[in-house]
Amino acid sequence: MTFNIKKICCIGAGYVGGPTMAVIADRCPNLIINVVDLNLERINAWNNSDLSKLPVYEPGLDEVIKRCRNRNLYFSNEIEKHISSADMIFISVNTPTKRKGVGAGQASDIKWVEKSARQVAKYANGTTIVVEKSTLPVKTAETIKAILETSNQNQTINGENKEFSVLSNPEFLAEGTAIKDLENPDRVLIGGDSQEAIKALESIYLNWINSEKIIKTNLWSSELSKLTANAFLAQRISSINSISAICEETGANIKEVAGAIGMDTRIGNKFLSAGPGFGGSCFKKDILNLVYLCNHFNLPEVAKYWQNVVEINEWQNHRISKVIVNKLFGTISEKKIAILGFSFKANTNDTRESPAIGICRDLIEEGSSLAIYDPRVEEKQIKLCLESMEEISNLNNLGNWHLSRSVIDAVTGADAIVITTDWTEFKSLKWEEISKKMRAPSWLFDTRNLVDIEEVKKHGINFWGVGCGS
Ligand code: NAD
Ligand code: UGA
Numbered sequence: 001m002t003f004n005i006k007k008i009c010c011i012g013a014g015y016v017g018g019p020t021m022a023v024i025a026d027r028c029p030n031l032i033i034n035v036v037d038l039n040l041e042r043i044n045a046w047n048n049s050d051l052s053k054l055p056v057y058e059p060g061l062d063e064v065i066k067r068c069r070n071r072n073l074y075f076s077n078e079i080e081k082h083i084s085s086a087d088m089i090f091i092s093v094n095t096p097t098k099r100k101g102v103g104a105g106q107a108s109d110i111k112w113v114e115k116s117a118r119q120v121a122k123y124a125n126g127t128t129i130v131v132e133k134s135t136l137p138v139k140t141a142e143t144i145k146a147i148l149e150t151s152n153q154n155q156t157i158n159g160e161n162k163e164f165s166v167l168s169n170p171e172f173l174a175e176g177t178a179i180k181d182l183e184n185p186d187r188v189l190i191g192g193d194s195q196e197a198i199k200a201l202e203s204i205y206l207n208w209i210n211s212e213k214i215i216k217t218n219l220w221s222s223e224l225s226k227l228t229a230n231a232f233l234a235q236r237i238s239s240i241n242s243i244s245a246i247c248e249e250t251g252a253n254i255k256e257v258a259g260a261i262g263m264d265t266r267i268g269n270k271f272l273s274a275g276p277g278f279g280g281s282c283f284k285k286d287i288l289n290l291v292y293l294c295n296h297f298n299l300p301e302v303a304k305y306w307q308n309v310v311e312i313n314e315w316q317n318h319r320i321s322k323v324i325v326n327k328l329f330g331t332i333s334e335k336k337i338a339i340l341g342f343s344f345k346a347n348t349n350d351t352r353e354s355p356a357i358g359i360c361r362d363l364i365e366e367g368s369s370l371a372i373y374d375p376r377v378e379e380k381q382i383k384l385c386l387e388s389m390e391e392i393s394n395l396n397n398l399g400n401w402h403l404s405r406s407v408i409d410a411v412t413g414a415d416a417i418v419i420t421t422d423w424t425e426f427k428s429l430k431w432e433e434i435s436k437k438m439r440a441p442s443w444l445f446d447t448r449n450l451v452d453i454e455e456v457k458k459h460g461i462n463f464w465g466v467g468c469g470s
Contacts, residue, residue: 001127001163001165001194001196001197002196003087003088003127003129003165003196003197003199003200004087005031005087005088005129005200005203005204006030006031006032006087007031007032007033007034007085007086007087007088008021008024008031008032008033008034008086008087008088008089008090009033009034009035009036009082009083009085009086009088009089009090010033010034010035010036010089010090010092010133011036011037011079011083011089011090011091011092011093011116011119011120012035012037012090012091012092012093012094012112012116012133012134013035013036013037013039013042013043013046013055013075014037014042014056014092014093014094015056015175015178015281015350016092016133016134016171016173017035017037017090017092017093017133018035018046018054018055018056018061018075019056019058019061019064019173019178019179019182020090020092020133020171020173020182021033021035021073021090022061022064022065022068022073023064023179023182023183024204025068025071025072025073026064026067026068026073027183027207027208028072028204028207029071029072030072031072031204032072032074033072033073033074034074034075034076034082034085034086035073035074035075035076036075036076036077036078036079036082036083037075037077037079038077038079039077040077042055043075043076043077046065046069046075047069047075051065051066056349056350057347057348057349057376058175058176058178058179058347058348059176059177059179059180059347060179060180061178061179064179079119080119080122080123083119083120083123083124084123084124084125085125086124086128087126087127087128087129088128088129088130088131088200088201089120089124089128089129089130089131090131090133090169091113091116091117091120091130091131091132091133091134091144092133092134092171093112093113093115093116093134094112094134094281095108095109095110095112095113095134095135095136095285096108096109096281096285097109097284097285097288097289103292105288106288106289106291106292106295107137107288107289107292108135108136108137108285108286108289108292110136110137110140110143113132113134113136113140113143113144114143114147117130117143117144117147117148118147120148120164121147121148121150121162124162124164125160125162126160126162126163127162127163127164127165128162128163128164128165129164129165129166129167129197129200129201130144130148130164130165130166130167131166131167131168131169131201132144132166132167132168132169132170132223133169133170133171135170135171135226135227135230135282135286136168136223136226137223137227137289137292137293138220138223138224138227138293139220139223140223141166141168141191141219141220141223144166145164145166148164148166149164165192165193165194165196165197166192166219167190167191167192167194167197167198167201167219168189168190168191168192168219168222168223169188169189169190169191169201169222170189170222170223170225170226172185172186172187172189172226172229173185175280175344175345175347175348175350176345176346176347176348177347183208185209185213186213187213187214187215188205188209188213188214188215189215189217189222189225189226190202190214190215190216190217190222191216191217191218191219191220191221191222191223192216192218192219192222193218193219198216202214202216226286227286227287227289227290227293228290230282230283230286230287231286231287231290231306231309233271233283234278234283234284234286234287234309234310234313235306235309236271236272237271237273237275237277237278237283237313238278238308238309238310238312238313238316240254240258240271240272240273240274241274241275241277241312241313241316241466242312242316243257243274243467244274244316244466244467245316245319245467247467247468247469248466248467248468248469251469253467253468254274254449254466254467254468255449255467255468257467258272258273258274273422273448273449274449274466274467275355275422275447275448275449275466276316276317276320276355276356276358276359276420276447276448276466277313277314277316277317277355277358278313278355279344279345279352279353279354279355279356279357280344280345280350280352280353280354281350281352281353283313283353284310284313284353287306287307287309287310288310290306291303291306291307291310294306314358317355317358317359318358318362320359320445320447320466321358321359321362321363321366322362323445323464324337324359324363324416324418324443324445325363325366327416327443327445327462327464327470328415328416328443331366331367332363332366332367332368332399332415332416333366333367333368333399334367334368334369335368335369335415335416336368336369336370336371336413336414336415336439337363337368337369337370337371337414337415337416337417337418338370338371338373338404338407338410338411338414338416338417338418339356339359339360339363339370339371339372339373339401339410339418339420340373340374340407340410340417340418340419340420340421340423340426341356341373341374341419341420341421341422341423341426342354342356342357342360342372342374342377342381342382342385342420342421343356343374343376343377343421343423344356344421345421345422346421346422346423346424347423348376349376349377349378349381351377351381351382351385354385354420354421355420355447356372356420356421357385357386359418359420359447360372360385360386360389360401361386361389363399363418364386364389364398364399364400364401365389365398365399366399367398367399368399369399369400369401369402370399370400370401370402371401371402371403371404371409371410371411371414372401372402372403372404372410373403373404373405373406373407373409373410374421374423375423375425379403382401382403386401407425407426407429407434408433408434408437411434411437411438412437412438413437413438413439414437414438414439414442415438415439415442415443416442416443416444416445417434417438417442417443417444417445418445418447419444419445419446419447419448419450419451420447420448421448422448422450426448426450426451427450427451429451431451431455431456431458431459431461432459434459434461435459435460435461438461440460441462442460442461442462443461443462443463443464444456444461444462444463444464445464445465446463446464446465446466447465447466448466449465449466449467449468451465453465453468
């Protein structure tokens, strides 16, 4: 099979599909790229002439979209049409944890991947390369191949044969730095059987990435490497968070410990920031998927090992809520607490699995009134995350929450502030002004170790920091 790639279709216009295709379009002006999605609201937002209204907030994304949109990058809900004209199709749809049925709570739900594969089987023409961009359970390529090979769909209406080649090309971008990561990735991984198909995809990346950074493996190594990379990253966070608890008990300081171990080049200094637990749509889902696979392959000890990474993460999150309640004399009923940050990390509007959600829920359950401020997250998004909480709180007279439009608005009259997201603006807050707005004795709980502790204490605010204690 030989491939001449002129048109690409990406199924899924989310946090991965949108930015990834934007960067490919930017770097490959000769390719026509159509990003399609079932969600019309999302497509309309990608097409919004006001670039501040794009559905995904990522530093630098607006500039890339400005250069390519309607030049060689298009967003559309005409899925069948764009599948049928594409030479290469990326599947970049969501793969959340299954909620019911076999594997519920662990296995990834690949129903959207399967649906995409069926659409490709039906509408694609000629020879087409199908690229797994979504993060998938190992062996999913087998499922996709099986669907594509369904015999009754193997011919176009004109009687022409359809041929498919499946590749795995997992995405390693992190939110908040997506454009930087896509423009200058540590590596690009391509797994597949067909050398011609691998070459066709490689030639796209070679437009801006050095060949030494492009790794080629078999399909299963590629699928497993993606799950393993996320599991290792998450494991580092659970490791440092577990040590943060020992620091608080002993008077050791987590920043000093992380600095000391990180200088060992074998350990390295990245991903050693203690915090309120990892959030984001992928770490937990991908580890649980790995756990499910281990159990499936009868490797319960391995499953248990990785399951602990998730358990420590949840423990850390709730441990911090308990510290807050204890420091505030064991009761926060009718106390006002300012929550600074709701996204799962800085520089994104994504709230999926945000550690702020667990802390807010715990504090509402304890009867507190929360004033939530985030520079990028919209009220309706916070509402969705805390919705079930609202229902319970109406029934049981628990605490409540409201959105604040500024830090000062949030902290006015508050007994405590909890920094939950590492937004840069929280590093240089005006503690003198803030201290005058709060109700004494006031507290700052810094779950991200962002602030200058002495500056906070100087203005009479009590301080607690993760892994630093008070
Ligand atoms: P997302 O939910 O933001 O986007 C997925 C999009 O796919 C949605 O807009 C949905 O409407 C659309 N979709 C689902 N089924 C469809 C279909 N049949 N036809 C057309 N559109 C369809 O998800 P995301 O964050 O972009 O993640 C996508 C995949 O990439 C996941 O497997 C995830 O694990 C992986 N991943 C995500 C990140 C990240 O930072 N978010 C990084 C690396 C890998
Ligand atoms: C992560 C990986 O870093 C990406 O390589 C991967 O492509 C992506 O998951 C995915 O598959 O979805 P992301 O979740 O966007 O990216 O962001 P990270 O920077 O990894 O942060 C995840 C969470 O860990 C955040 O809540 C962050 O605040 C937390 N974190 C990170 C810490 O608590 N400490 C650290 O030292 C680093």
